[in-house]
Amino acid sequence: MKAEEFREFGKAAVDFIADYIENIRDVEVLPSVNPGYLVQSVPTEIPENSENWRVIMADINKIILPGITHWQSPNFHAYYPTASSYPSIVGEMLSAGFSVIGFSWICSPACTELEVVVMDWLAKFLNLPQHFLHSSSGSGGGIIQGSASESILVAVLAAREQTVKRVKQEHPEWSESDIRGKLIAYSSDQSNSCVEKAGLLAAVPFKLLPTDKDCILRGDQLEEAMSKDLNNGLIPIICVANVGTTGTCAFDDVASLGPICNANNIWLHVDAAYAGAGFAVEEYSHLRNGLELADSLNFNLHKFLMVNFDCAAMWIRDANLVIDSFNVDRIYLKHQYEGLSKIPDFRHWQIPLGRRFRALKVWITLRTVGAQGIKDNIHKHMSLAERFENYVINDNRFEIFAKRALGLVCFRLKGDNDLNSNLIKKITENKKIYMVQGKYKNTNFLRFCVCGMDTKEKDIDFAWNEIQKQSVLVLQEADDLLNGNYMKDLHIKHDSEKHKIMLDSENTILSVDSN
Amino acid sequence: MKAEEFREFGKAAVDFIADYIENIRDVEVLPSVNPGYLVQSVPTEIPENSENWRVIMADINKIILPGITHWQSPNFHAYYPTASSYPSIVGEMLSAGFSVIGFSWICSPACTELEVVVMDWLAKFLNLPQHFLHSSSGSGGGIIQGSASESILVAVLAAREQTVKRVKQEHPEWSESDIRGKLIAYSSDQSNSCVEKAGLLAAVPFKLLPTDKDCILRGDQLEEAMSKDLNNGLIPIICVANVGTTGTCAFDDVASLGPICNANNIWLHVDAAYAGAGFAVEEYSHLRNGLELADSLNFNLHKFLMVNFDCAAMWIRDANLVIDSFNVDRIYLKHQYEGLSKIPDFRHWQIPLGRRFRALKVWITLRTVGAQGIKDNIHKHMSLAERFENYVINDNRFEIFAKRALGLVCFRLKGDNDLNSNLIKKITENKKIYMVQGKYKNTNFLRFCVCGMDTKEKDIDFAWNEIQKQSVLVLQEADDLLNGNYMKDLHIKHDSEKHKIMLDSENTILSVDSN
Structure with missing residues (x-):
């Protein structure tokens, strides 16, 4: 495709999106197709020769649109929001235009540094504790992960590895597999499915503790479960507290969970995927109680902050604990600016090696909205x-x-x-x-x-x-x-x-x- | 932002991208900034009030562009390609315009079904074995993962869980943690860092076996290592073969590795992130030898197929093995079309719950290019x-x-x-x-x-x-x-x-x- 064609195609797509959003209120929020509708209506192989973009654009209207569930419709009230916004859409396009992979600073300094900037912006906006800021004196900071699931998995894995290391030092006579076999994690029975899944993936069983009548997990519940497990020789590694459960948006009592986690040397992760937005407003300021005890926290920008999925913000108190768990470097990834303090190589903070320039859409959206x-x-x-x-x-x-x-x-x-x-x-x-x-x-x-x-x-x-x-x-x-x-x-x-x-x-x- | 403003902003961004790509040959491929250049040049908080998009666009030129490493430049010869293309950029924008999260069919039938279609398109284009096709009789098929790293991790985790299950059945007297403590995985010392990282994350050590003088891992090497480990009571779960190593693009001898994996009941994953494109052309048809024995395979479309990152294709022979390992359902995720054969709920095939409509850019790009x-x-x-x-x-x-x-x-x-x-x-x-x-x-x-x-x-x-x-x-x-x-x-x-x-x-x- 030539640049001139792209200019036409791209601008037609811009108009398509604007028309789509402007008229979204008038269409049924759920599609009227049956399973297989699309599979059965398109060719079974890649067309041999190039097709014109106008043909493809017509097919988007004909084939794709009828199979869309309109998440941006004002009549969509399912799950939690996956908000988008016009500036975010432009940000996504620009990021695709650059198509850089920011696994290290040299791979595009702007990609890494803008992420440092917007994550600090967000931490301040949400009134998060100082220890989550890149600009603080410690080794904490924020990163944009692909999803809340990934954020929680990263926390679980880091907690697992640092616990294994610590227990091995305390009990050199225990084998590593003995230690791993005794690990246990906690969350509430109201936690998102991805918490339980993180346990499956990490091979660390999660105890989903019963909540009170308001669907809230409190410290005494955790303490009871943990002391029972400790008596049975188990080794607790993490508690994932929910600030906004998926079912009813209940708020676990982080203030009472935190001291128990701290006292027992276990990681406190706060899943604030949806309700983290509450940290920013006066009415929910009480939700911030206890956050100063958290080791990590995740919050989705595609819920209230109008940055389209994927954009899962995660803050970590001590990123070195994550880096130590996952670091596997190779010579082809090395660069001369490596290890410079305060400019993180984010690849060590996450599961994949590659990473998109997601900070761009965040920056554009936050500035446009204010x-x-x-x-x-x-x-x-x-x-x-x-x-x-x-x-x-x-x-x-x-x-x-x-x-x-x-x-x-x-x-x-x-x-x-x-x-x-x-x-x-x-x-x-x-x-x-x-x-x-x-x-x-x-x-x-x-x-x-x-x-x-x-x-x-x-x-x-x-x-x-x-x-x-x-x-x-x-x-x-x-x-x-x-x-x-x-x-x-x-x-x-x-x-x-x-x-x-x-x-x-x-x-x-x-x-x-x-x- | 009003729709009219978006039309202006979006079209300006389209022109910006076209101008950027058209002139990319004339700028230095690497930026001339020092670490901290951007962090030091922008405000430290979100602006209180909305800013005009023209101001932001000017800042993209002033602040972002100087910190870009130009991956799309013809003078970029590092790592492997992360190709993009004009149609792919439009696809990314349209996908952001819809902003759907396709974790189940009902969440946007087009999102799931188009992925089924393009993954079969690609499997046929690459001449992959039948068992990787959604349209085949078995329970195999393809999915777009976020990265090669994630694909390999999914394979390792599924291999781990099915091995634990099998061995537990064979030896009910062994404890699960005993079994997990004995697990071992194989790849070559030339494999990408993400293979070793997958081992760390999965808590299954990878033996990175020595390769021959051409950097190739062969069956005899695997057999030797595995029989030694079996004698020592270890339990092999997976071999990750490289079709195109990161260092020198060497091709492991899948044809000799496959039978050993099959005979020993261990998962064979083929990491063809870069060189999988060779499956499509006559000159490299020999690379397809042994693929019929593979349980899973990953291939990045952002290497030769002009679909911008992220777009990591993964095929799985028996998706049920993955689903069984990871499935953690909740009532709010249930829908009436669930479990219908041949229309997968892709959330069970991957680590995160959410998923972008990535198939759209694939579809648009493949059709535009042919x-x-x-x-x-x-x-x-x-x-x-x-x-x-x-x-x-x-x-x-x-x-x-x-x-x-x-x-x-x-x-x-x-x-x-x-x-x-x-x-x-x-x-x-x-x-x-x-x-x-x-x-x-x-x-x-x-x-x-x-x-x-x-x-x-x-x-x-x-x-x-x-x-x-x-x-x-x-x-x-x-x-x-x-x-x-x-x-x-x-x-x-x-x-x-x-x-x-x-x-x-x-x-x-x-x-x-x-x-």
């Missing part, structure tokens, strides 16, 4: 969630399931799990809004999260309207299944002929009889 | 390397160090290591071209690799000219250090006053005396 603009965005998510919560509270068919936090509201139809699963199913099938359900101690609930690139109050109203509409159908069906025995004062019925359900006048389930 | 165009590109790299090799061969100050392979020529100034290190140093300091050195059994050599987005014959000539120029200086300095005792028929001298060097009439070093 610190005040980001705070405004966080507050916007909070107030939209509050608006939604009010709708729920004022409808007595529903109940709030967990305390609203940042942009997330967890709620449910009063009644049994099937009712709620049916509601999610109906909503998904109707494709007007997209939500997913959560589960806590056998209770299913619905998660409503403010996502999208530009969600407004009218979108919250639209979503609530849709939820109400589908709820009427679900409740009506449940009633029909009970052979029309619909009682006007009881909105809660059951959806299966195989069950009979008894409700009291408060719509609480008294009993369910299965045939 | 199968014939890609083959032409591979042949172009080969013939440019041959052109360079001829220059080396015809200059008796130099010697070829390893057999030319694809786009890589390994060569050196006849004489000692310091001479070659000095040459690399001078070349790097002069910033006209960028190369790095390699080392094999205490001998340093220079690696000349055809990289860049559009390298031409004149660029090879330019590079050779620069190498000659710097060589004269290096040899002259070596002579000066010998107090002007320069012998016209001997071009090889030593660069240190602390050493005396004796050469014969063929310029071969007879002896070196150290004071």
